Amino acid sequence: MRVIGADGAQIGVIPTHEALKLAEEAGLELVEVNPRAAPPVCKVMDFGKFKYETSKKEKASRKHQSTIVLKEIKLRPKTDDHDFDFKVKHIRRFLAEGNKCKLVIVFRGREIVHPETGQAMLDSVVKTVGDVAMVEQRPMMEGRRMVMIIGPRGGVIRPPAGPPVSGGGPGPSRPPSAAPTGAPPTAAPAGAPPSAAPAGAPPTAAAKGAPVPVAAPPAAPPPSAAAKGAPTPVAAAPATVPPSTPPAQAAAGKA
Numbered sequence: 001m002r003v004i005g006a007d008g009a010q011i012g013v014i015p016t017h018e019a020l021k022l023a024e025e026a027g028l029e030l031v032e033v034n035p036r037a038a039p040p041v042c043k044v045m046d047f048g049k050f051k052y053e054t055s056k057k058e059k060a061s062r063k064h065q066s067t068i069v070l071k072e073i074k075l076r077p078k079t080d081d082h083d084f085d086f087k088v089k090h091i092r093r094f095l096a097e098g099n100k101c102k103l104v105i106v107f108r109g110r111e112i113v114h115p116e117t118g119q120a121m122l123d124s125v126v127k128t129v130g131d132v133a134m135v136e137q138r139p140m141m142e143g144r145r146m147v148m149i150i151g152p153r154g155g156v157i158r159p160p161a162g163p164p165v166s167g168g169g170p171g172p173s174r175p176p177s178a179a180p181t182g183a184p185p186t187a188a189p190a191g192a193p194p195s196a197a198p199a200g201a202p203p204t205a206a207a208k209g210a211p212v213p214v215a216a217p218p219a220a221p222p223p224s225a226a227a228k229g230a231p232t233p234v235a236a237a238p239a240t241v242p243p244s245t246p247p248a249q250a251a252a253g254k255a
Contacts, residue, residue, distance in 0.1 A: 004033075004043040013039055070149070072102045075125070077117035088128050095132050095152045105139075105146040118146040126150065 003011040003019045006028055014022075023030040023044045031050070034041035071094045073087055091101050103125060105118035122139050129150070137149035 001032075001039045002037070002041045003030075004041065006044045006046075019044075069099045070102050071099050072104060074104045074106055075118075075121055076106060076108075077111055077114070077121055079121065084124070088125065091125070091129055091150075092132060095129065095150075098152060100136065100149060100151045101133070103148045103150065107144045107146070112144055115141070115146060122146065122148050 001016055001019060002013050003022070005011050006026060011019075011022070019030055019042060026044060028044050029047040030042050031045055031047055032040055032042045071090075073091055075084075075087065079087075091103075094101050103122055105121055107115070107118065111117070119139060126133070126135060126148075132153055133150045134153045135148065136151045137147075139146050139148040141147075
């Protein structure tokens with residue numbers, strides 16, 4: 001086989017076992033680069049480094065190349081003026097992006113008997129976008145469809161991509177507005193839990209460990225006499241008065 005050294009120099013035609021021994025002594029691999037040649041051509045190289053450089057070149061070439069997409073626009077032989085203007089607007093946008101457009105005229109029923117109506121519709125489209133488009137494939141019939149392909153004219157520049165539009169995600173937080181100087185402090189509503197002290201505020205007396213004054217309990221009412229154990233006065237019972245005796249009964253008793 002014909003062997004090429006790691007530095008690109010021609011070593012010559014040598015047996016296979018000698019080429020393998022030469023690559024092993026250099027700490028590299030023997031790679032066959034052209035198997036169809038007579039004799040086959042091999043090169044002494046670092047195969048891992050070769051694969052890495054090849055992948056980098058492929059990525060760089062894919063990064064700078066532009067992909068052309070074929071956009072399809074369907075029309076009818078009797079498309080209305082408003083629909084026609086709407087579709088022409090889309091065709092111009094596709095061409096400005098560097099893509100090609102496939103114009104399709106769909107015939108239904110007996111419309112296929114008059115293909116000239118579809119040809120007239122395609123001619124109208126080409127005439128309208130003639131400043132930015134050129135015909136790449138003349139109209140041809142494909143079953144019940146008439147197809148024509150147009151592409152961007154030379155000199156049409158693809159518009160640069162604008163900045164990404166935010167989808168309503170979280171934006172930068174606004175700092176809280178400071179309270180005006182001299183404003184009276186607002187009183188907390190009754191029953192509301194105590195609010196945490198702001199960072200940097202001086203500690204209160206409870207936080208320092210000083211005793212907190214406790215409000216004295218309300219004075220109890222004086223105990224009543226019953227509570228002290230004194231005897232409770234009892235009301236005297238009313239005296240019974242004997243019934244008066246009639247005078248006749250009294251005289252009878254004396255006799």
